[in-house]
Amino acid sequence: MDTVLLSDSNNELEKAADLIRNGEIVGIPTETVYGLGADASNEDAVRRVFEAKGRPADNPLIVHLADFSQAKEYTTSIPELAYKLAERFCPGPLTMVLPKNDRIPMITSGGLDTVGIRVPSHRVMHRIIELSGRPIAAPSANTSGYPSPTSAEHVMRDMNGKIAAVVDGGSSEFGVESTVISIESRNSVRILRPGCITKEMLSELCSEVIIDRAILHELEAGQKAASPGMKYKHYSPKADIIMVEGSLESFISYVGAHNGEGVCSLIFDTDKECFPYRYMTYGKDSSEQAHLLFQRLRELDDAGAEKVYVRAPETEGVGLAVYNRLIRAAGFEVIRI
The missing domain is CATH 3.90.870.10 (DHBP synthase)
Structure with a gap:
């Protein structure tokens, strides 16, 4: 066709x-x-x-x-x-x-x-x-x-x-x-x-x-999905997505300890001035993050990223939607520092 x-x-x-x-x-x-x-x-x-x-x-x-x-x-x-x-x-x-x-x-x-x-x-x-x-x-x-x-x-x-x-x-x-x-x-x-x-x-x-x-959690075994986006791993690029919750300083320290070839980070626009490793930004606030998230996840694949550490967004307002998409893209893999 x-x-x-x-x-x-x-x-x-x-x-x-x-x-x-x-x-x-x-x-x-x-x-x-x-x-x-x-x-x-x-x-x-x-x-x-x-x-x-x-x-x-x-x-x-x-x-x-x-x-x-x-x-x-x-x-x-x-x-x-x-x-x-x-x-x-x-x-x-x-x-x-x-x-x-x-x-x-x-x-x-x-x-x-x-x-x-x-x-x-x-x-x-x-x-x-x-x-x-x-x-x-x-x-x-x-x-x-x-x-x-x-x-x-x-x-x-x-x-x-x-x-x-x-x-x-x-x-x-x-x-x-x-x-x-x-x-x-x-x-x-x-x-x-x-x-x-x-x-x-x-x-x-x-x-x-x-x-x-x-x-914010996986469905229990046998539980039916009442809505799209509830049951399966979703929104995920080929790269391995890992969400990291914590301050910018702790995020930088964690990425530094796990940095290597194929590693990239997805950070806020306001982080870029002091972030020393390979990165992409996905907006300065929740609305921009929602608008850019899926585009950036696809661009990470185009850039050859194999593992991506993501600065976790807030869970208020539209931020909850961004967090929900990311936690599913990460297969519920979240590092809390």
Whole structure:
């Protein structure tokens, strides 16, 4: 299969929508990362998404809609709190896990009786959903386990020859996947995967915001993943990623004691003036770190890094999302100094 690179012009977006209507797979930009878009109601198309990514079948997909009002077409019930959250955060990088109906096949939901619903704000993704007239299942458009793509170039690297087309919509705005939540009670939610809609933001509308244990720890044996990004090692480059928690001084000392050929560090912008070893930076604050993280993980592979020591980000605000992605990229290997 020849993968076609499309622009974000109206004519090209109509082509992308036609491909999806016809059961094909298209790499599509969103405000979070690029997604591998397919008709969520078409079992054969969804199956090919799993095949293209090499994704385990029990890892659920998120369904993207043009408007939250359409969620009632694919769910059996929607709590009042979900509508309240949608009014504030949709369209945007928030996914809500809701009980699904039969219009969403079990293969799309990873065998669960729930489905993640999201209304993306990116103009290109939003327009393709409208033009196709389909609910679009769109996991990140990368080889399963590898860093998520934040540009069309990343998607072409991973998916060229495996999917019909990729739409180039420029660099992703946020750089990490959407926040995924479940509704726990009338005024309580649980964060299953952190993103740029933070606990602090959700707390403005909810009396209780629970951080699921799986955000910072591995799932227990036999436990089902209620959200993408919970169960398997994810976001990992070919290099061996090791997170290091501690002061800059202790980080420098630790890297110095373990430095060698093939070693590189991923540090904050503010660290570079006094860091004496090979490094890349990934931003001065949590928002920049989220935007740059996956790009930097891919660049580390391009640079031939074999082992990467990462300065651990904070776990407040968007930092929790960055920490979550890194701890999974590291296979939960964290050095605390």
